[in-house]
Amino acid sequence: MLMRKIILLLSLLALGFYGKSQERDSIFLFNGQVLIGDIKNGNLGIIKIDDKDLKILSIKAYKIKHVTTGPHLFRIETTDKHVIYSPLRKTDKPGQVAVVDGSSVVILNLTDIALLSPVQKNFFKRLTGNFGLGFSFSKSSGIGQLNSNANVYYTYRRTQYQLTANMLASIDTSSFSRDNENIQLFGSFDLKMPWFLAGQLLYQRNLQLSISRRFQEMLGAGNKLVLKNNWQVWAVSGISLGQERSTEGTDAVTLEMPYMFRINFFEYRKFNMQLGIYQTFFVSLSQWGRVRYDGSINYSHELIHNFYVNLNLYSNYDNRPPDPNSGKFDYGISLSVNYKF
DSSP: OHHHHHHHHHHHHHHHHHHHHOOSEEEEETTSOEEEEEEEEEETTEEEEEETTTEEEEEEGGGEEEEEOOSSOEEEEETTSOEEEEOOEEOSSTTEEEEEETTEEEEEEGGGEEEEEESSSOTGGGEEEEEEEEEEEETTTSSEEEEEEEEEEEEETTEEEEEEEEEEEEEOSSOEEEEEEEEEEEEEEEOSTTEEEEEEEEEEEEGGGTEEEEEEEEEEEEEEEEEOSSEEEEEEEEEEEEEEEETTSOEEEEEEEEEEEEEEEEEOSSSOEEEEEEEEEEEESSSTTOEEEEEEEEEEEEEETTEEEEEEEEEEEESSOSSTTSOSEEEEEEEEEEEEO
């Protein structure tokens, strides 16, 4: 027993000494390339590093042979729903890292890390995201449309934020029409895994459903139902308060109970793709019998490094829209080219 403690102590000291001598993060690839810089985060099977020579690179976890970081801590969520605060250290076996969990040294497969976020780095180094432009067609206009979208992610310790924005606009020879707009800020604060608190601020515009503008605030809680090495499922529910104005100029305040589901699937070895499915159902508490639905399916395929082609399908339903003469269902499809940073 004494010998075991001595060996463990020596291992921890060795890890600490190595960390102090290696201030920058390093990623060693199976092809022999070495990237040195600052690891920004890891999620959905990809680790992003701000390389000192090549700027921001997205590296698929299965292509990484070894990882080692400076003395700073990372928050590590594993696929078995365990949280560890530790630097990452190189091991003898490819595709694995050593971390310190309490008083133990734990060996992890890189593909078993569901979420990796730095704890002690500055604000901008924790930001990642993407933006894109494209052309689309939707039922609400019946003509071609321009679309734009952007996503920004921020993670810090137990907190995560995602800012999402997209717009569909119709342009013809006589007018410019903002047909569909969505801006969403979603935040979560991790409790004991797999539970977390959740909040959301939302702005919407949908002329097909006679919504000139809708503001919505939501508070609730969620559960990370599934964390696997190639797919994740989150569920969130709570209470939401909305303020909406119809295209006819009438205002209403709504109280609803949302049921949100987020599913992410990724496969890089064969298809090099990501699939995101976001579905939200709203049951009204202030207008008994009213039910709404917002959903989207996003398919992303890498063209060249950091550039992706995105195919997005969205749908919206309201069985009691503000204008009873308007449509109850809207859908659309958009194709865009996105740059991820």
